[in-house]
Amino acid sequence: MNPFLDISLRSLAVYIFMLVALRLFGKNQLSQLNAGDVVLLLLISNAVQNAMVGPDTTLQGGLLAALVLFVANFIVKKVMFRNQKFKNLLESEPYVLIRDGQIFQETCQKVEISKDELLETVHEHGIESLDKVKLAILEVDGNISVVSQDQNGSTHYTRHKKWLRRKRNF
Incomplete structure (x- = not known):
């Protein structure tokens, strides 16, 4: 498989996993973090880094993974704006x-x-x-x-x- 496609798919899989995990564990907002939240985020980012880029530790691999995450987040925000059912799935109500x-x-x-x-x-x-x-x-x-x-x-x-x-x- 093409290494750039591999990084893209891995990064997308991690992004989807994190969306679901944050929804399940009640962290749909991160407006103010306590020390435990910061430590958790740092550990999660370290844990999933290799899952996203695999053996590719090049600058291009890291930038591609970041780009995929930004694009995925942009798309999710757009879909949430346009589709109320999808928004309700990811966000709670007031x-x-x-x-x-x-x-x-x-x-x-x-x-x-x-x-x-x-x-x-x-x-x-x-x-x-x-x-x-x-x-x-x-x-x-x-x-x-x-x-x-x-x-x-x-x-x-x-x-x-x-x-x-x-x-x-x-």
Whole structure:
């Protein structure tokens, strides 16, 4: 087999494996990484390097593997944009956690967010109590967006970048 075709197919196989693995293990977002996540990513990249390029350690082999990964990612993003079923397969949906000051306990349990974590996040948004929260949403990227209302009736929107473990339903 042509060595460049071999590298391309191996790289594509690793990319597809990583998409499925990230979906299964609940890491569809990597907006903020803790130390364990960084170590995991470094070890995975080292583990799959040889699987992608095989015995070819040339610059061309490495660049081709990187190019295949970029192209595959570009195509996946385009297909996700155009095909809702495919997008739903790879991404979770946003979850409403609080509406008009009321915590949705079943939803919080489903996505494995404790009341303490939720209150901490609301406080980090600068909101003292839940009754001032109009809406709190766990977004598809793992961030929590909060819409609040002040004493004057003005609405405020903030987005909190915090890595939260999400239970994935595959």
